[in-house]
Structures are given as structure tokens and as C-alpha cells.
Amino acid sequence: MRERPLRIAVFASGSGSNFEAIAEAVKAERLDASIELLVCDRPEAKVVERVREAGVPVHLFRPKDYPDREAYEREILEQLRAKGVELVVLAGYMRILTNVLVDAFWGRMINIHPSLLPSFPGLHAVRQALEHGVKVTGITVHLVDGGLDSGPILAQRALDIRPKDTEETLGERIHPLEHELYPQVIQDIAAGRIDLERYTNTKPKDGIHS
Structure with missing residues (x-):
């Protein structure tokens, strides 16, 4: 049993629907965590509005302003x-990560990806699944290890692909799964049901994560 909520930071670049799902789980006391910071590389992104409504501190930056x-x-x-952040949660963060962050938070940084990894890593995973003609896809929550969606898998959910699915319709059906699974995995980490230390015996990979 934790003495205090798990201190997390959420990284996002877009609409922030996964952030909102996490924030709602915290508010409803289904998630024993506190969101200490939102990191966003696009000050105009919709997630910034969601975060301000939730009263969460925000770190905004424009990559072009840095060398x-x-x-x-x-x-x-x-x-x-x-801010004493214990877990970094990537939620639609579209920047490549270097070893500056990956090494510092090795074993304490997670990402959600819209496919059943190791299938279809990288960009446009939903499109990749449709182009390959697979009948089942889904979502994966994994540790970030410096490779391309290659870290240890923590949890997955499967979803049947319908004959008339498009990239848009399949994406719309995947989002609710993400909004359910991501807060659940974070809660499992907070409650000790997922022990991240078991994954930290190996070193993170050299390189980048997108």
C-alpha cells in the first residue's frame, strides 16, 4: 500500500484524450496518482486546454527554440x-526522445501504442494493420527503452478488425480501449501489481525513441 499517490508527468502533443482519461481516473479515485506536470511541445495543442481546466502545471516549449x-x-x-516525478507517461507525445530522458527514467517511463507490438511499431500503426490485412489488432502499453516501440510489454488489449473498417473507424474504436487500459496500467504500477524493477536489470538501448 502506497503512503502517497504516485507522482506522474504526462507528455502529449495532440488532443490529450489519454491525458483526460488519466485525469478523470485520478479525480474519480480509481487511480492512486497525482499528475505533477504536463509536458507539451506544441503550445497550440488541444491538450493544453484540457490540462488548464484540470489545474495541472504545464511545461510548454517549441523545439525550434533550442539548439x-x-x-x-x-x-x-x-x-x-x-517535482519529484516517479513515472513518465507518454500519451501521444510525437517528439523523438534521446538518452537524456530515457536513461534518467529507465524503467520509469511508459508509452501506449495502437497495435499489438511487436507488430506495426512506429507511425501510422492503424494504417499498417489495415494494409497488411490482419484480422486482429489492438493496443500495447510498454516501457520505453530507447528503441522504436521496442521496450518490454506491460499490457495489451486485442480488437477485431471489421471488414469495412477504415483507418478512421478503426482508430475511433481503438481510443476507448486506450482510455480504459492506460489508467489501469498506471494504477497497477502504483499498487505494485506491476513491478517495474524486474525490467531494469538490462540497460536501455542506445539511440532514440519516437
Whole structure:
């Protein structure tokens, strides 16, 4: 039993629907966590509106204002440490990560991906599934290890692909699964049902994660 809520930071670049699902789970006391920070690389993104309504501190930045990725990641890392963040939650964050953040939060950074990994990593996973003609796809929550959606898998949910599914309709059916599974996995981490330490015996990969 935790003595206090798990301190998390959410990274997002888009609409923020996964952020909202996590925030609602916290508010409803289904998730024993506190959102300490939202990190966003697009100040105009809709997630910024959602976050402000939730009263969560926001770190906004524009990558072009920095000489390289490492520079803005060092700034982010300072904020994460200042707020005592224990778990980084990537929720539609579209920036490539370097080892500045991956190494610092190895074993404490998770991502959600719209496919049953290791199938269809990277961009346009829903489109990839349709183009390959698979009959089942789904979502995966995994640790970030510096590779392309290659970290240890923590949880998955499957979803049948319908004959008339398009990239848009399949994406719309995948989102509710994400909104259900992601808060659940975070709660399992907070409650100790998922022990992240078992995955930290190996070193993160050299390279980048997108």
C-alpha cells in the first residue's frame, strides 16, 4: 500500500484524450496518482486546454527554440526532478526522445501504442494493420527503452478488425480501449501489481525513441 499517490508527468502533443482519461481516473479515485506536470511541445495543442481546466502545471516549449533535442530534454529533466516525478507517461507525445530522458527514467517511463507490438511499431500503426490485412489488432502499453516501440510489454488489449473498417473507424474504436487500459496500467504500477524493477536489470538501448 502506497503512503502517497504516485507522482506522474504526462507528455502529449495532440488532443490529450489519454491525458483526460488519466485525469478523470485520478479525480474519480480509481487511480492512486497525482499528475505533477504536463509536458507539451506544441503550445497550440488541444491538450493544453484540457490540462488548464484540470489545474495541472504545464511545461510548454517549441523545439525550434533550442539548439538540439538534448538541450530541451535537459530542461524538461530539471522540471521532472524538481517535482519529484516517479513515472513518465507518454500519451501521444510525437517528439523523438534521446538518452537524456530515457536513461534518467529507465524503467520509469511508459508509452501506449495502437497495435499489438511487436507488430506495426512506429507511425501510422492503424494504417499498417489495415494494409497488411490482419484480422486482429489492438493496443500495447510498454516501457520505453530507447528503441522504436521496442521496450518490454506491460499490457495489451486485442480488437477485431471489421471488414469495412477504415483507418478512421478503426482508430475511433481503438481510443476507448486506450482510455480504459492506460489508467489501469498506471494504477497497477502504483499498487505494485506491476513491478517495474524486474525490467531494469538490462540497460536501455542506445539511440532514440519516437
